[in-house]
Amino acid sequence: MLTKAKFEDLLSKIDSELSEKEIDFHQRPLQALFKLYDFTDCKSPIRPLSKNATATNDYSNNALSIQVHRWYERRYGNRIKKHLGPGSYILLIKNEAWEVVYPLGWGNINFTIDSRLSNEGRFNIEKTGKRIPSVNILCHVNDMTTEIANSLTLEEKKTILWDYLHGLNAIQYLRGIKNAPYMEQAKNDYDVSVSNIFNKNPDYNNSKWAALMFAEKSIKSKLRSSNIDFKPGHNLTSLANRLHPINIKIPQSTIDDIQCSPKVRYGEELVSRKEAIKASRSALELFGNVFHPSAYSYK
Numbered sequence: 001m002l003t004k005a006k007f008e009d010l011l012s013k014i015d016s017e018l019s020e021k022e023i024d025f026h027q028r029p030l031q032a033l034f035k036l037y038d039f040t041d042c043k044s045p046i047r048p049l050s051k052n053a054t055a056t057n058d059y060s061n062n063a064l065s066i067q068v069h070r071w072y073e074r075r076y077g078n079r080i081k082k083h084l085g086p087g088s089y090i091l092l093i094k095n096e097a098w099e100v101v102y103p104l105g106w107g108n109i110n111f112t113i114d115s116r117l118s119n120e121g122r123f124n125i126e127k128t129g130k131r132i133p134s135v136n137i138l139c140h141v142n143d144m145t146t147e148i149a150n151s152l153t154l155e156e157k158k159t160i161l162w163d164y165l166h167g168l169n170a171i172q173y174l175r176g177i178k179n180a181p182y183m184e185q186a187k188n189d190y191d192v193s194v195s196n197i198f199n200k201n202p203d204y205n206n207s208k209w210a211a212l213m214f215a216e217k218s219i220k221s222k223l224r225s226s227n228i229d230f231k232p233g234h235n236l237t238s239l240a241n242r243l244h245p246i247n248i249k250i251p252q253s254t255i256d257d258i259q260c261s262p263k264v265r266y267g268e269e270l271v272s273r274k275e276a277i278k279a280s281r282s283a284l285e286l287f288g289n290v291f292h293p294s295a296y297s298y299k
Helices: 004-020 025-039 061-080 146-151 154-176 183-198 204-225 236-241 252-258 262-266 273-291
Strands: 087-093 096-102 110-112 123-125 131-136
Touching: 004 025, 004 061, 025 061, 087 154, 087 183, 087 273, 096 154, 096 183, 110 154, 154 183, 154 273, 183 204, 183 273, 204 236, 204 252, 204 262, 204 273, 236 252, 252 273
Parallel strands: 110 131
Antiparallel strands: 087 096, 123 131
């Protein structure tokens, strides 16, 4: 069994090695645990999911996973945590933009809007007795207030729910794309278009530019996958026209919401909050039409 001093020394060295390899913080506890295995009694297996070991001086294999996580929590705090949901979306509520962070979920889920923010939702019991997970979407809207939640009318709740599910469908589809040209970077562009709006110091210019990059890469990815040539550049209209032979048509109004000049990157042209919000939402709409046109329709 490792002593506390030996454990601390080993884990510090292992963490330095993981840092040199640029291993993400949320991945380090598990990798460090596996590396510690070389310094333990192999006859006594490590229990990665052990939760009952609470003694602070217990460094047996049975308690090792808890000790590793305690060590990382003390050293890095929330940096070792990673949200596992598909991502964020700009939800419009009372003519204001709110960031909703979609939770991780699979299978049948009952999405609801309950003004009681304390009611996060756990399960909805069907007549058959089957328990369906229930999600109160307002509990996943960052900084949602009780006053706003209580003021929502029935019609507003219906609109919000449709918008929420519409965004969820697109983002889940986006995260599920694998091995498509340009799309790994395009996912990051979308994230930047959202985060730059809600940052402590918002950057609407680079939010809109990121939305343009997301839209541009989405179109170019589909063109490249379809063996359709295109010219370099950031002109969405020209790129969108190349999609016509494969029966994908994007309304000019959507393109106009996204299109911008490289000058916005340098502040030579200013982008308003409203323009940045519209560009980000329209870019996600454009993506949905390019990759999954049967599920999206424009008004």
